[in-house]
Amino acid sequence: MSDYNFAYLDEDTKRMIRRAILKGIAVPGYQVPFASREMPMPYGWGTGGVQVTAATLVPEDVLKVIDQGADDTTNAVSIRKFFQKTAAVAVTERTREATVIQTRHRVPEMPLTQDQILVYQVPIPEPMRFLEPRETETRRIHALADYGLMQVRLYEDIARHGEIATSYAYPVEVAGRYVMDPSPIPKFDNPKLDDCPAIQLFGAGREQRIYALPPFTRVRSLDFDDHPFVASKADHACAICGSTTSYLDEVITDDAGGRMFVCSDTDYCAEMAEGGA
Amino acid sequence: MYVAVKGGERAIDAAHDWLGRAHRGPAEQAPLDTAQIRDQMALAVARVMAEGSLYDPDLAALAIKQARGDLIEAIFLIRAYRTTLPRLGASAAVDTGAMRVKRRVSATFKDIPGGQVLGPTFDYTHRLLDFRLMADGELPATPPATGDGAALHAPHVLGFLNRDGLIEDTPDDGKEPGDLTREPMELPADRALRLQALARGDEGFLLGLAYSTQRGYARNHAFVGELRIGAVSVEMEIPELGFAIELGEVEVTECETVNQFKGSRTEPAQFTRGYGLTFGQTERKALSMALVDRALRWDELGEDDQGAPAQDQEFVLSHCDNIQATGFLEHIKLPHYVDFQAELELVRRLRAGAEDEA
Numbered sequence: 001m002s003d004y005n006f007a008y009l010d011e012d013t014k015r016m017i018r019r020a021i022l023k024g025i026a027v028p029g030y031q032v033p034f035a036s037r038e039m040p041m042p043y044g045w046g047t048g049g050v051q052v053t054a055a056t057l058v059p060e061d062v063l064k065v066i067d068q069g070a071d072d073t074t075n076a077v078s079i080r081k082f083f084q085k086t087a088a089v090a091v092t093e094r095t096r097e098a099t100v101i102q103t104r105h106r107v108p109e110m111p112l113t114q115d116q117i118l119v120y121q122v123p124i125p126e127p128m129r130f131l132e133p134r135e136t137e138t139r140r141i142h143a144l145a146d147y148g149l150m151q152v153r154l155y156e157d158i159a160r161h162g163e164i165a166t167s168y169a170y171p172v173e174v175a176g177r178y179v180m181d182p183s184p185i186p187k188f189d190n191p192k193l194d195d196c197p198a199i200q201l202f203g204a205g206r207e208q209r210i211y212a213l214p215p216f217t218r219v220r221s222l223d224f225d226d227h228p229f230v231a232s233k234a235d236h237a238c239a240i241c242g243s244t245t246s247y248l249d250e251v252i253t254d255d256a257g258g259r260m261f262v263c264s265d266t267d268y269c270a271e272m273a274e275g276g277a
Numbered sequence: 278m279y280v281a282v283k284g285g286e287r288a289i290d291a292a293h294d295w296l297g298r299a300h301r302g303p304a305e306q307a308p309l310d311t312a313q314i315r316d317q318m319a320l321a322v323a324r325v326m327a328e329g330s331l332y333d334p335d336l337a338a339l340a341i342k343q344a345r346g347d348l349i350e351a352i353f354l355i356r357a358y359r360t361t362l363p364r365l366g367a368s369a370a371v372d373t374g375a376m377r378v379k380r381r382v383s384a385t386f387k388d389i390p391g392g393q394v395l396g397p398t399f400d401y402t403h404r405l406l407d408f409r410l411m412a413d414g415e416l417p418a419t420p421p422a423t424g425d426g427a428a429l430h431a432p433h434v435l436g437f438l439n440r441d442g443l444i445e446d447t448p449d450d451g452k453e454p455g456d457l458t459r460e461p462m463e464l465p466a467d468r469a470l471r472l473q474a475l476a477r478g479d480e481g482f483l484l485g486l487a488y489s490t491q492r493g494y495a496r497n498h499a500f501v502g503e504l505r506i507g508a509v510s511v512e513m514e515i516p517e518l519g520f521a522i523e524l525g526e527v528e529v530t531e532c533e534t535v536n537q538f539k540g541s542r543t544e545p546a547q548f549t550r551g552y553g554l555t556f557g558q559t560e561r562k563a564l565s566m567a568l569v570d571r572a573l574r575w576d577e578l579g580e581d582d583q584g585a586p587a588q589d590q591e592f593v594l595s596h597c598d599n600i601q602a603t604g605f606l607e608h609i610k611l612p613h614y615v616d617f618q619a620e621l622e623l624v625r626r627l628r629a630g631a632e633d634e635a
Contacts (some may be wrong), residue, residue: 010361033461038360042353043604045611068615074285075611105615123605134591136464161627167619186619206601208461232622249614250621264615 007054007087013037017055017210021201024212029174030142031125031209039205046079046104047205049121053083053102056117056201062090064098069106069247069264076104095267105168107189109246109268112198114215120183122204125211127171127181147179150222158227167232173220180211180219187221188231188247194219236261241272300345314338323528323557324348328599329355330458330477332527332556349479353600360458369521371509373531373554374433378507380558383434385500385535391431396506397558434503435533435550444535444548464591471573471590472566476555478597480562486587487568495572495585499534499551506530506558530555532563536571541579549578569593 005011020034039047057063063083067076071093079102080091092098095110104121112118128138131149141147150171157165164170170187174180182193183202193200193213200213213219223229234248239260246268248261263269301308315322315338325337329352337355344350380396383389438444454469462470475483490496508528512521532553540546551571553563572587586592596602 010363033463035459035461038356038458038600040357042607043601044606044608045604047604068612072285073612074289077286077289104611105613123608135595136591162630163626165623165627167623168616184613184616186615188619206605232619232626234618234622247615248618250618264618 004086006059007057007083008039009037009051009054013051014055017051020210021052021055021212024201024210025199025214027178028213028217029178029180029211031204031211033208034210036205036208041078041082043206044123045075046102046121048203048207048210049102049104049119049205050079050082050203051205052201052203052210053100053119054087056100056119057083057087057089059087059089061099062092062097063087064092064095064101064267065103066101066106066108066265066267067104068249069108070266072266093267094271095265105184105186106247106264107185107192109243109263109265110271112192112196114197116198118196118198118200120185120200120202122181122183122202122207122209124169125181125202125204125207125209127169127179142178145177150179154222154224158224164223164227164229170229171222173222174213175218179222182219186233186247187229188233190219190221190229191231234261238263238269238272241269243269243272246272300343309342311335311338311342314341320558321346321348321351323559324480324562325351325355327556327559327562328352328477328479329359330556331355331359349599349603353603356600364459366513368524369512369514371511371527371529373505373509373529374431376431376505376507376509376529376531378431378505380506381431381503382505383501383503385502386434386437389431389434389437389503398560431505433533435535438502438535438548442547445538445550447550462594464594466590466594468570468574468577471594472552472554472570474594474597475553475566475569478566479599479602480559480565482597482599482602483565483569484561486572486593487565489585490568490572490587495575495583495588497549497551497568497571498537499568499571500536501564502533502535502550504530504532504560504563506560528557530557530559530563532560532567534564534567534571538578549574 017034020032024030024032036048037051039050041047041050053063063080065071065076065080067073070076083089084091095101095108099115100117100119101108102119102121107118126135126138128141128150131153132138132141141149154164157163166187168186169181169184170190172180172182172190172193182190195216195218196213197215199215202211204210221229234250236248237244238246238248240262243263246263246265249264250259250261252259315334318341321341322334322337325340325348326332326334329337329340336358337351340351340354341348343354378394380398381391381394383393435444439446454473455467457470457473462474466474506528508526510526511524513524514521534551536549536551538547538549549571551567553566553570555563555566569587572585573590573593575582575588582588
């Protein structure tokens with residue numbers, strides 16, 4: 001018998017979170033308020049994702065946790081250990097073996113399947129937040145689908161810089177209705193959200209919001225006809241596996257500013273290096 | 278093969294081992310006893326209980342010890358523990374009028390029924406370091422206390438003003454107050470919910486906001502009608518019994534301010550109220566809370582929105598919780614390689630575009 005309820009949260013809390021998740025799935029892209037709990041890790045360190053994962057996990061699940069695409073980044077290690085301790089579920093670093101994947105800032109390179117749930121950690125769920133700081137006002141904007149402010153901002157970027165100067169947390173329109181923050185993933189990952197077979201859940205603990213994308217939902221990155229969305233990445237090949245299609249981290253290798261580029265998704269890189277996939 | 282991120286797990290374990298050693302300090306020193314913290318660092322304990330929203334001096338002392346004296350970290354430990362506790366029910370409203378007061382002052386009346394009681398206060402002390410505390414470890418014995426609070430008849434001072442209709446009446450509207458720890462906060466929030474948020478809000482943040490009102494950012498000129506500290510009994514209605522039974526006592530600080538009010542379109546000239554109530558002896562916090570509470574009431578009193586931070590409930594309520602604030606602030610220490618990489622690409626591309634044009 002463990003000292004904790006399965007996956008830490010008590011069953012009433014999990015039920016409350018599951019209701020929010022179901023509502024989120026029923027209204028894709030809509031931010032559902034939920035009574036986020038204080039978790040034993042700090043707000044801003046994945047408490048939303050952790051609560052969603054805790055409410056989602058069953059004992060048969062195989063959990064993978066990544067941060068910046070990697071299983072071995074410090075916070076991913078910490079969250080994985082938390083669930084090993086409180087839920088005793090099997091864990092893996094293999095994307096294809098996982099049934100639940102909690103992520104911060106990346107979508108795995110390996111295509112996801114209908115048997116998987118991807119849980120995103122979200123710092124600021126409101127895509128309009130930096131245009132309008134007031135929650136009372138942004139809720140009105142969503143209710144009326146009054147997204148002109150966002151279009152104007154994107155247009156101003158083009159007028160000033162010649163392109164939309166947003167490289168991550170790039171706003172998307174979900175199922176033709178809600179504008180949604182895809183969490184701070186690089187915009188390179190945005191196309192993976194569209195028509196994805198897996199369930200995608202987004203948890204923002206501090207901001208007390210959950211939202212969701214049911215499988216095979218249309219997710220369109222905002223753009224203009226004459227300035228179409230482009231998923232960009234560093235124009236290099238991975239120095240380890242040679243992949244030219246995966247998202248790359250830039251690694252500084254010496255004092256003279258020498259650098260190399262490697263896959264941010266460590267599992268994908270390892271599989272490619274083994275000649276798999 | 279070079280992989281930048283490998284080794285995270287070992288690094289975390291090593292860091293936590295180091296923390297364990299640093300935590301204990303030199304082995305030749307006696308370890309701190311949590312009872313010593315509870316009794317000799319009582320004001321730190323009070324703050325941790327107030328902002329941790331959990332009245333338990335022993336656990337607060339443990340949290341302070343475990344947090345190496347970092348009070349926000351201690352508050353975090355208490356909050357994370359508190360959230361796991363079952364809710365058996367809600368107590369009846371505490372009667373602060375029946376408080377066993379150990380301190381009670383009014384700045385509005387020279388003499389009040391029940392009297393002014395200074396109690397254990399830093400007020401009027403000269404802030405000179407007392408080197409005897411360092412040399413001998415303790416002060417010469419003081420005369421024994423005559424009691425830690427008398428059950429004196431001390432009705433609320435603001436009640437006297439109320440009799441004459443000079444101060445706004447605040448009748449119980451009978452509404453069940455919300456609970457922001459169980460339901461997501463919805464804005465605009467009513468006064469009960471605002472007070473709950475302020476009661477667990479960061480002392481420093483509320484102090485700064487309260488101070489800003491004094492300096493003219495939505496000035497509401499507060500008099501301390503009454504500040505009282507002491508023990509109140511907590512009672513709970515037991516449905517099976519049909520009456521309330523006493524569960525125990527908690528120490529609280531209560532502050533009621535009397536604020537100038539010249540009247541508005543909807544209200545005649547009369548004094549208005551600000552209210553602060555916090556666990557433990559947390560005087561600065563209760564005063565700050567009362568001033569901020571009053572500033573947030575501009576709308577219901579028909580006052581002008583001066584655009585001051587302390588009047589903006591969305592601003593105040595969204596940012597007063599130090600556990601939310603510190604978590605989000607400190608999360609920027611986490612890796613952001615991926616986003617930064619995306620920004621690098623963007624800046625390089627924009628610069629390349631600018632060079633082409635030049």
